Amino acid sequence: MKKDWFLEASPENLSNGYVYHKEKETYVCLFCHESFQDGVIYPVGDVLLEAKRAIRQHIIDAHGSVFDYLIRLDKKDSGLSEIQRELLTYFYEGVSDQEIAKKMDAKSTSTIRNHRFKLREKERQAKVFLAIMSLLKKKREDEPDDFVIFHKGAKMVDxxxxxxxxxxxxxxxxxxxxxxxxxxxxxxxxxxxxxxxxxxxxxxxxxxxxxxxxxxxxxxxxxxxxxxxxxxxxxxxxxxxxxxxxxxxxxxx
DNA sequence: AGTTCGCACGTTTGCGCAGC
DNA sequence: GCTGCGCAAACGTGCGAACT
Known part of the structure; x- marks a missing residue:
């Protein structure tokens, strides 16, 4: 899989593991680019599924969990340290703070709580950053190009x-x-x-x-x-x- | 029904350490 | 020396259970 392509998807698409292409009306898997045409019914196992449910099932069957893939990305791509990744995995699995503290070599529960707090802080910061970057991008797109002005009497100009x-x-x-x-x-x-x-x-x-x-x-x-x-x-x-x-x-x- | 208590959790703060 | 990170303690708050 081409990682760049995966990471360029929106946060929502990233967590889904697929994108929807409006013009082609297809759902495309971010892992293997397999596509599912909207309106077509796909046989999956012994059941028939419409495109959206079929791609979701495809991702589970063919690629396992999107969480597993994302959590394994290196620090450069995720911004997460080794400890943060381990903690997030435990949070995802629903392990209690006490159990996490035990599993992570005699760390106290306050440490786990503090990590949770820091991760939420990171989440808030990431949202603000994304919003800023999206505004930046929007401004660039909205900015009218600096067009050449022809004199009023010019003919043949459209x-x-x-x-x-x-x-x-x-x-x-x-x-x-x-x-x-x-x-x-x-x-x-x-x-x-x-x-x-x-x-x-x-x-x-x-x-x-x-x-x-x-x-x-x-x-x-x-x-x-x-x-x-x-x-x-x-x-x-x-x-x-x-x-x-x-x-x-x-x-x- | 109102009060008290214990617990879990979020948040703040401070310390030590490593890397630059 | 500054900065980021990990750790832990202290403090505040919400909530349910137990008690009066």
Missing amino acids: ERYATTNKEKEKILSTYFKEGLDGRLSIFPSKEKRKLIVLQHMISRFESDKMYSEQEVNEKIKEMYDDFATIRRYFIEYGFMDRNKDGSRYWVKK
């Missing part, structure tokens, strides 16, 4: 082209190999990349200036030879606008 600033950096470094002030190596074919590259190219234009077609071409040529393609994309994707006769160009805000 949720399919949502790009994080991190991705943007990566894309730009791929296409502007000489650096962000350098030339574009090739114009990308994927829409998402086109948008990022065009957004970067348009940032080199002044936003309040009126450009002639010639000026636009020259400016683009500083970055890429095929100025006609880029100019067309600027208009098509709404990064730039022009007047009817095409004599004046300006950056859309």
Whole structure:
């Protein structure tokens, strides 16, 4: 059995010895990965059992007790000392404090009580710790990604082209190999990349200036030879606008 | 029915020891 | 020297049995 997989399960699943996969509607054994399909009736011994009861029976029959497995984990995984493990085993078996004290070489019952107290304290601490870690995880998942904002007039931009600033950096470094002030190596074919590259190219234009077609071409040529393609994309994707006769160009805000 | 007693258990506190 | 761990004693509390 792969121990990591076992230990990644929730505390409840861990103590059950199995997990329920919602999408597949199956119960899966954490020890051997044997699965039981919800809605199917399984013959177990001389009786028929539905999936949930079948997997519980399977764990008892095939793997013994989940407690035995967990209690035998080493300190690194359980955080329990040798003595704590021994005590917990006695508690699990329902042995009285007096008997435990006797079994554990003349320890007094007060020692056993004190251990019980410490273990409960550990339990409380573990719960708080789990809650803290779960909040941490939740916050990370809820945190909205730092998405690239396109200007309002941008066309062809929808949720399919949502790009994080991190991705943007990566894309730009791929296409502007000489650096962000350098030339574009090739114009990308994927829409998402086109948008990022065009957004970067348009940032080199002044936003309040009126450009002639010639000026636009020259400016683009500083970055890429095929100025006609880029100019067309600027208009098509709404990064730039022009007047009817095409004599004046300006950056859309 | 109310009180007392013994017991079990939880909790607090202090000490000694080992490892770092 | 600090820290964690194991141990034990002391104290407080709840509960049932025995007693008045």
